[in-house]
Amino acid sequence: SRSLYKWVREWCSQGVVSMASAAEKSTVPVTILTGFLGAGKTTLLNHILESPDHGKRFAIIENEFGEVGVDDKVIKETSVELIEVINGCVCCTVRGDLVKVLKRLAEKLPSFDAVIIETTGLADPAPVAHTFFVEEDVARSYHLDGIITVVDAKHILEHLNEEKPEGVENESVEQIAFADRILLNKCDLVDKKTLDEVRKAIMGINSHAEIVHTTYSKLEPSKLLNIGAFDLNRVVAMDPGFLNTDGEHQHDSTVSSVSVRFEGELNYMQLKMWIRQLMRTKASDLFRYKGVLAVKGSSMKYVFQGVHMLFSGDLEPSFKWKDDEVRECRFVFIGRNLDKEALKLGIMECKVESLRFQVGDCVQANIGQHWMDGQVIKTWDEGYPYLIDLDIEPGAYACTSWGWAPMDTDVFVRAKKFACPSSSASNDVTSSETAA
Numbered sequence: 426s427r428s429l430y431k432w433v434r435e436w437c438s439q440g441v442v443s444m445a446s447a448a449e450k451s452t453v454p455v456t457i458l459t460g461f462l463g464a465g466k467t468t469l470l471n472h473i474l475e476s477p478d479h480g481k482r483f484a485i486i487e488n489e490f491g492e493v494g495v496d497d498k499v500i501k502e503t504s505v506e507l508i509e510v511i512n513g514c515v516c517c518t519v520r521g522d523l524v525k526v527l528k529r530l531a532e533k534l535p536s537f538d539a540v541i542i543e544t545t546g547l548a549d550p551a552p553v554a555h556t557f558f559v560e561e562d563v564a565r566s567y568h569l570d571g572i573i574t575v576v577d578a579k580h581i582l583e584h585l586n587e588e589k590p591e592g593v594e595n596e597s598v599e600q601i602a603f604a605d606r607i608l609l610n611k612c613d614l615v616d617k618k619t620l621d622e623v624r625k626a627i628m629g630i631n632s633h634a635e636i637v638h639t640t641y642s643k644l645e646p647s648k649l650l651n652i653g654a655f656d657l658n659r660v661v662a663m664d665p666g667f668l669n670t671d672g673e674h675q676h677d678s679t680v681s682s683v684s685v686r687f688e689g690e691l692n693y694m695q696l697k698m699w700i701r702q703l704m705r706t707k708a709s710d711l712f713r714y715k716g717v718l719a720v721k722g723s724s725m726k727y728v729f730q731g732v733h734m735l736f737s738g739d740l741e742p743s744f745k746w747k748d749d750e751v752r753e754c755r756f757v758f759i760g761r762n763l764d765k766e767a768l769k770l771g772i773m774e775c776k777v778e779s780l781r782f783q784v785g786d787c788v789q790a791n792i793g794q795h796w797m798d799g800q801v802i803k804t805w806d807e808g809y810p811y812l813i814d815l816d817i818e819p820g821a822y823a824c825t826s827w828g829w830a831p832m833d834t835d836v837f838v839r840a841k842k843f844a845c846p847s848s849s850a851s852n853d854v855t856s857s858e859t860a861a
Contacts (some may be wrong), residue, residue, distance in 0.1 A: 452568045455540045457553055460575030461597045462713035462759055463544030463583055463732030465610045469575055469642035469649075470543055479646045481538040484530050486523070488545045489757070508674065524560055531566040537649065540567065546713060547680065549599040551575075554655070569652035574604035574634075578623050579614040580732060585626055593677050601627055604634045605654035613640045613714060633659060642733075666741070678711070683758040683768045689776055690721040691754055693738075693808050694831040696775040700736060702728075703771070708734045711760040717744075719752035721777045722805035730762060779812055780833055788813060788829050789840040798841055802827070811838055 523542075530540065538573065544553060549573050557569040560696050565846035584597040601607065607627060612620060620638075627636060632654075637644060698717070703711070715730040724745050729738025746752055754776075758768055782788055782801050787797045790813045809829035816828050830838040 427797060452564075452566055453534065453538070454570035455542065455551055455557065455567050456570050457572045458543045458575065459548060459550040459553075459600045459604075460546065460608075460610075461577060461581065463730070463735075464546065464577040465608075465639075466546070466575050467606065469573075469610075469644070470541065472643055473541070473646045473649065476646045476806050479650060481650070482536070484533075484537040484540045484544040486526055486540065488543060488548065504656070513656040513844050516625040522560055523556060524563060527556070527560075527563050527567060529592055530643045534566070539570075547596050549594055549596055550603045551599060565573045568742075569655045570650070571605040571652050572603050573606050573649055574600045574609045575609065576601065576623070576627065577610045577732065578609055578620060579735070581623055582619075582626060585630075586753065588792060589677055596628060600629045601634075603736050604631055605628070606649065606652065607631070607634045607636045608639045608642065608644060609636055610639045619744050640782070660795065677761075679761050680759070681763055681765075683756075683763055683765045685756045685769055685772050687751045687755065687773075687776070688751055690752060691727075692721045692777055692832065693718060693720045693727050693775075693811060696729075696772075697738070698831070699771050699775060700731070700738075702732055704731070705734060707760070709759065710762055713759040714757065716756040718756075719746065720808055722808060731841060744851060778833075782811065782833075782838070782840070786842070789841050790815065790830060790841050791837050793826060796839075797828075799828070 458470060470485070473479070477860075479483040506694060527540075542553065544550060553670045554569055554572060557563055557567055581597060585595070587595060587600075590594050609623065609627070611621075615623070615826050624636060637648065652802070663758040700714075711731065711733060713730075713732060716728075718727040718729070720727045720740065723740055725742055727738060728741045728744060729736070731737070754772075756772055773801075782804075784801050784804060786801045788799055788801055790799050792815070798816040799813040800816075801811050804810060806812040806829065809831055810833045811830040813828050813830060815826055815828055
């Protein structure tokens with residue numbers, strides 16, 4: 426590596442590094458997708474894989490900062506030949522794992538046409554790019570085609586202006602600085618004034634990269650693949666230590682991840698309530714949170730993700746549990762000064778346990794202003810533990826004669842002391858578990 430380092434330095438000083446070289450035409454192109462947490466990298470990756478235009482087969486290397494991977498569960502497999510997952514920071518602690526994966530993939534050529542590496546949102550792309558120039562075995566099989574950086578227009582200024590401890594790099598600055606093409610994403614979430622400020626900040630860091638405005642990371646793959654955009658001369662001029670094999674990358678020690686993975690199912694209504702509370706109290710410190718969940722009563726996977734105060738989650742028809750697939754839940758939270766035990770406890774409290782009531786049981790339901798008698802007519806309906814037939818007095822006004830209990834606690838539903846009156850509804854509706 427040391428001799429290669431000296432050789433490439435001389436090569437650069439003579440100005441003869443060209444992405445169109447004959448050597449690169451015989452190697453596999455590699456695209457690095459980077460960008461800060463929640464910018465839209467995985468969404469972009471799925472757009473590329475779903476596109477019928479490129480006609481390529483990809484090997485995907487997915488990098489997760491936490492111990493539990495989530496993104497590999499929501500990657501479309503349309504154009505994917507191979508998916509490799511590396512847990513940890515690919516720019517430092519597991520850089521050796523990246524080299525091993527690339528060497529292993531090289532043995533499977535020509536089963537794929539290109540490699541896409543999606544880094545964790547806390548990665549500095551420079552050490553990843555560095556791998557393709559100082560590792561001789563890697564350089565023989567691959568060439569770096571371009572670094573694509575996805576930028577979150579709504580939150581990027583906050584991260585660019587963040588003061589870091591001495592000696593700690595600002596990852597969002599590094600990701601922009603080394604970009605060959607920049608996707609300014611989520612443009613629909615900001616006004617023109619903010620967008621202009623963001624563009625100005627980006628160009629102040631990197632005036633060479635083309636900036637493309639996007640929403641939901643939508644862009645033609647032709648603008649991202651086989652673009653021959655990585656310019657080693659420019660990078661070395663910007664960062665003379667780029668090819669230094671002894672360089673180190675230091676993360677902010679206050680930023681960490683909390684990962685949870687377990688077999689079982691969740692009450693996702695309870696999860697939503699917990700996440701809303703979390704956003705009200707901890708949003709500024711939550712850089713990224715995401716998960717793929719097994720929801721009781723649904724064959725669809727519940728995919729959720731959030732960035733600070735922005736949260737989205739839903740049952741996804743395109744991601745269904747396979748008959749032989751273990752129903753499990755995966756969560757990752759990344760942020761500053763996280764209370765790991767409190768986060769894990771909050772998640773585990775949403776785990777589905779045995780219900781206290783069964784179909785036909787008499788209960789009292791909390792309908793907001795007061796308690797009302799009723800009877801359980803279904804369990805795990807639309808993600809709710811109970812569907813309850815309410816005892817509406819004849820002639821009384823009510824917008825509905827039934828109600829859901831979002832959680833199996835005395836706050837929402839409690840036992841009734843006396844026997845239920847006969848109800849035809851209980852004979853007509855059966856438990857969703859029985860029906861399944």
